[in-house]
Amino acid sequence: MLKKFNLAFILILFLLINNGFTKDQIILEAKSVTNENQNKTVASGDVILLYKDITLTANKIIYYKDRNLVEAFDNITFTDSNNNYLTAQYLKIYLDNQTGIIENAKGFYAPYHYFSAKKINKISEKSFILEDTKLTTCAGDNPDWSFFSRNARIDYGEYFYSKSAFAKIKNVSILYIPYFLWPIKEKRESGFLVPDVGFSSNKGFFLTPKYFYNIDVDKDLTVGINYFSQKGFQYNMEFRYKPSISENIYLYGDYIKDNDVKFIDKDRWRLFTNINKDLLDKLKLKINIDFVSDFEYLNDFQEYSINKYIQENNDNKFKADARLIYFSKYTNFYTILRDDMQFYDITDGYQKEQIYRTPQIIFEKNNLNLGLLKLDYYIDFNNIRFTSYIKTVNNDYYQSIKKYNREHIRLKFYKPLNLKIATFTPIYTQYFTRWHNFNFNYNYSLVNDRENSILSFKSNSDEIKRAIYNITLKLEFNEIYKNYKNFKHSIFNSFEFSQTPYIDQSVAPSLIEEDRIEEVNYYKYIQTNYFKSKRWKLKIELSQAYNMVKDSQRFEPLTYLIDYSYNKSKHFEINFNKKGNYDYYDKELTYSKDFLKLKFNTLYISTEYIFDKSITTSENTSWDNKLGFTNDKIDFSISLKKSGINEKFNYFSSSLKTNEFNTSLIYKKDCWSIGLKYTIKSITDISSSNISDKYENIVYIFIGLRGLGDTTREIYKK
Numbered sequence: 001m002l003k004k005f006n007l008a009f010i011l012i013l014f015l016l017i018n019n020g021f022t023k024d025q026i027i028l029e030a031k032s033v034t035n036e037n038q039n040k041t042v043a044s045g046d047v048i049l050l051y052k053d054i055t056l057t058a059n060k061i062i063y064y065k066d067r068n069l070v071e072a073f074d075n076i077t078f079t080d081s082n083n084n085y086l087t088a089q090y091l092k093i094y095l096d097n098q099t100g101i102i103e104n105a106k107g108f109y110a111p112y113h114y115f116s117a118k119k120i121n122k123i124s125e126k127s128f129i130l131e132d133t134k135l136t137t138c139a140g141d142n143p144d145w146s147f148f149s150r151n152a153r154i155d156y157g158e159y160f161y162s163k164s165a166f167a168k169i170k171n172v173s174i175l176y177i178p179y180f181l182w183p184i185k186e187k188r189e190s191g192f193l194v195p196d197v198g199f200s201s202n203k204g205f206f207l208t209p210k211y212f213y214n215i216d217v218d219k220d221l222t223v224g225i226n227y228f229s230q231k232g233f234q235y236n237m238e239f240r241y242k243p244s245i246s247e248n249i250y251l252y253g254d255y256i257k258d259n260d261v262k263f264i265d266k267d268r269w270r271l272f273t274n275i276n277k278d279l280l281d282k283l284k285l286k287i288n289i290d291f292v293s294d295f296e297y298l299n300d301f302q303e304y305s306i307n308k309y310i311q312e313n314n315d316n317k318f319k320a321d322a323r324l325i326y327f328s329k330y331t332n333f334y335t336i337l338r339d340d341m342q343f344y345d346i347t348d349g350y351q352k353e354q355i356y357r358t359p360q361i362i363f364e365k366n367n368l369n370l371g372l373l374k375l376d377y378y379i380d381f382n383n384i385r386f387t388s389y390i391k392t393v394n395n396d397y398y399q400s401i402k403k404y405n406r407e408h409i410r411l412k413f414y415k416p417l418n419l420k421i422a423t424f425t426p427i428y429t430q431y432f433t434r435w436h437n438f439n440f441n442y443n444y445s446l447v448n449d450r451e452n453s454i455l456s457f458k459s460n461s462d463e464i465k466r467a468i469y470n471i472t473l474k475l476e477f478n479e480i481y482k483n484y485k486n487f488k489h490s491i492f493n494s495f496e497f498s499q500t501p502y503i504d505q506s507v508a509p510s511l512i513e514e515d516r517i518e519e520v521n522y523y524k525y526i527q528t529n530y531f532k533s534k535r536w537k538l539k540i541e542l543s544q545a546y547n548m549v550k551d552s553q554r555f556e557p558l559t560y561l562i563d564y565s566y567n568k569s570k571h572f573e574i575n576f577n578k579k580g581n582y583d584y585y586d587k588e589l590t591y592s593k594d595f596l597k598l599k600f601n602t603l604y605i606s607t608e609y610i611f612d613k614s615i616t617t618s619e620n621t622s623w624d625n626k627l628g629f630t631n632d633k634i635d636f637s638i639s640l641k642k643s644g645i646n647e648k649f650n651y652f653s654s655s656l657k658t659n660e661f662n663t664s665l666i667y668k669k670d671c672w673s674i675g676l677k678y679t680i681k682s683i684t685d686i687s688s689s690n691i692s693d694k695y696e697n698i699v700y701i702f703i704g705l706r707g708l709g710d711t712t713r714e715i716y717k718k
Contacts, residue, residue: 026051026095028063039066047072051095053081058091068095083110098125112137112671112706113184115154126156135160135182137707138671145169145672145705147180160184182707190214193222196304200717201696202260204229208304210236218242226304230260238306243277250274252307263349263393264294272307282327289320295343295350299683303714316343334362349392355511356385376412381405386511403439408432408514427472430454431517435509436463442507449504457503464508468517470500487533496524502549521548522556539563557581557590573599589649590614602631611649621646623656635666635675658682666702673704677712 031045041063043049049056049063049070058072072091079085086107093100102120109115118132130153136146149162165180166173181191196208210224219241226234234256241249252272259266275287292298295316320339325332338357343350361381368375383405390398414427450456456467474496481490500520510516524545531538545556559581566574580592590613597606608624621644628637642656659682666675677700682693698717704710 026063028061030061040064055079056091069093070095084108093122099123109154109156109184113160114139114143115160126158128154128156130154136671137705138669142170143671144669147177147182148173149180152180154184158184193224193306196226196713198713198715198717200228200714202300203231203717206304206714210306222306224306226256228256231258232256232260234301234304236306246276247278248274248276252305254301254305256301263391263395264296268293268297268301270297270301270305284325284327285323286325287322289322291318291320291339291341295345295352318342330365330368332362332364334360334364336360336362346390346392348394349390349396352389352391354387356387357512358383358385373413373415376410376414378408378410380408382408382512384509384511401439402511403437404435404509405437406509406512406515407434410514422475422477425474425476427470427474429470429472431466431468431470431514433466433508433514434463442509447504447507451501451503455501455503457505457508459507466503466505466508466517468500468503470498470517470520472496472498487531487536490530490532492528492530494526496526498522498524519549522546523548535568536564536566553585555584557583571601573597592649602629604628604630609651611646613646613648619643619645621653621656623651633668635668636664638663664700664702668704671706673702673710675702676700677702 027050028041028043028047029049030043030047032043034042036042042060043063044060047058047061049061049072056070056072056076056078058076059074060072062071063069064071070091070093072088074089076088076091077085078088078091084107086102086105088102088105090103091100092102100122102117102122104118105120106116107114113135114137115130115133115135117130117134119130121129123129129151130149131151133152134143134146134148135152136143138144138146146168147160147162147165148168149165152160152162152165154160159181161179161181163179165177167175167177183191190213191211193210193212195210196206199205206226206228208224208226210222213221213223215221219239221240222238224236226236228234234254236254237252239249239251243249250273252270254270256268257266258268261268270292271289272291273287273289275285277285279285290313298313298316318341320341321336322338323334323336325334336357337359339354341352341354343352360383363379364377366376368377384403386402388398388400390396409432410429412427412429414425417424417426447457447459450458454467454469456465458465474494476494477492479490479492481488498520500517502519505516508515522545524543526541526543529538529540531540539561541561543559547554547556559579561579562577564574564576566572575595575597577595578593580594581590582588583590589611592609592611594610595606595608597604604626605628606626609622611621613620623642624639625641626637626639628635630636639660639662640658641660643659644653644656646653646655658680661680662677664675664677666673679698679700680695681698683696696717699715700712701715702710702712
């Protein structure tokens with residue numbers, strides 16, 4: 001006898017079905033439910049079935065209790081707790097082993113994968129065999145791009161793969177792929193990276209395939225071979241390891257035997273490391289290396305690097321620093337091997353300077369509480385070797401080497417005193433330094449400048465000794481503020497007096513920090529004003545020093561800082577920053593850095609101008625301008641960089657020359673983007689007879705496919 005119910009939204013709850021089928025609850029809701037027998041239930045009309053984290057809806061659902069089987073018909077939706085869903089016309093699923101058949105299906109797998117299939121055989125809880133299937137990250141029935149296969153497989157949370165697939169734009173096949181594998185999960189996977197392909201005027205045709213190997217959850221490796229038709233093969237390797245939150249190991253290297261260079265060695269390379277490793281509880285190893293073989297390496301190969309740690313290096317300055325550190329309550333002990341290197345361009349060649357410290361030993365501790373006073377101390381044992389190389393295109397070669405040892409001690413005693421309205425901090429710093437074992441004649445004169453045991457300088461042919469001190473007094477007043485109707489105004493005032501007495505140090509070396517400690521005798525006042533409202537913030541800081549060391553014109557340049565920002569939702573923004581030094585006596589700026597950025601809805605414009613009169617041997621002025629437009633569909637930008645030598649602060653000086661010009665245009669859609677970038681930049685050109693500057697033209701193409709990533713590739717250089 002059939003039991004029929006025609007009630008709207010009747011809820012039937014199967015609680016703990018223990019007849020060998022399942023122990024999980026099934027909740028069924030529908031307009032009409034019929035129990036045809038004890039094992040078969042038919043529900044129709046806005047049917048909803050809830051099981052574990054799955055929600056199934058359809059026009060009609062039949063549940064077979066003895067087989068724990070669900071059949072669904074028409075307008076089917078199948079969703080889970082991870083926002084994955086599937087729609088179909090017919091579905092048959094065994095709930096015990098999650099196997100079954102789905103017909104005329106379309107699905108979405110988070111975060112952005114869409115697929116469709118004429119038929120799906122669900123062979124396990126997380127595996128599907130698909131017929132006539134399409135995979136994309138674009139929404140819609142006719143996606144902008146997709147991959148199509150007659151037969152494919154999806155392992156839920158793992159891969160989509162097929163032995164035969166076609167890449168399509170809309171409905172047009174553009175590429176046949178014999179074997180296709182696409183990760184459809186968020187964790188990293190091993191595989192080939194998209195290579196650079198193109199042409200360069202000084203490298204010829206190039207191709208840069210690379211392979212990423214996901215070793216484990218905390219480590220991976222990338223290896224590659226860059227082929228340049230004019231230069232040969234460049235080999236590169238990148239290794240990353242993150243053993244803990246406080247530790248990391250990063251290794252990167254490039255090498256090429258360059259068959260197309262003049263003036264510099266054919267063996268060219270770059271080594272970069274960033275290592276921070278705990279060896280024992282209080283023992284740490286730190287290694288930071290960024291070294292290159294020659295002064296043109298960055299210009300030739302930086303853009304082909306897979307190294308993401310390296311920042312722009314405009315100074316051609318490099319370092320190698322390896323240190324072993326032991327931490328204890330009263331001292332931190334460092335053993336350091338250090339090499340600092342910098343390249344300088346000269347008229348017909350280059351100069352390379354290196355300072356080796358092999359080794360450097362340091363004992364250091366800050367903020368030691370001695371009761372009445374606090375102490376920072378620093379003890380340094382240094383073996384210094386300074387080398388200077390000059391090489392020209394005519395193969396003229398000059399080298400000088402200087403060696404010496406140095407012991408250096410710095411003791412800083414201080415005590416912050418709370419005066420209720422301010423904090424007063426007296427500071428006394430004492431320095432003791434000894435230089436010896438010189439391998440060169442430093443043109444010493446017998447100097448014996450001595451006032452007492454804490455202020456003296458003595459030199460002879462064997463060694464140099466120095467004792468010198470500094471006294472500093474700081475008075476920092478507490479905040480003074482007032483709340484107005486629309487903003488708050490805060491004022492901070494501080495006063496500082498500092499004195500380091502004069503002593504004759506003219507024969508002391510001046511290669512590393514604190515080799516020279518110059519005479520100081522000044523008073524300094526700093527006032528900082530903060531203004532803050534709901535939409536804008538303003539900081540104004542003025543600093544003035546009076547230098548008693550000078551015989552005349554004792555006022556140091558006025559140092560100022562203005563930092564302003566305004567934000568009216570997303571429609572209008574202003575960011576303005578200005579800082580500099582103004583000389584009273586010459587009535588001019590000796591340093592200035594101005595930055596302004598305006599944003600109007602989707603349009604932005606920015607300019608940055610930097611002038612430093614103290615720089616006389618290279619460019620002392622740079623001007624960087626940018627204009628851009630961005631919205632949901634278009635990214636467009638233009639930038640112009642100019643630099644040169646100015647005698648005075650001058651925005652429109654004719655001495656500034658263009659160093660780099662960039663323009664780019666990118667068209668964006670929800671699942672893909674494409675664009676071009678054109679660059680003109682100044683580079684150093686090396687020939688057999690001279691070194692000169694020239695402009696290089698480069699064209700890049702940008703392609704982005706959601707799910708596969710973004711890539712910017714150089715396609716032409718001349």
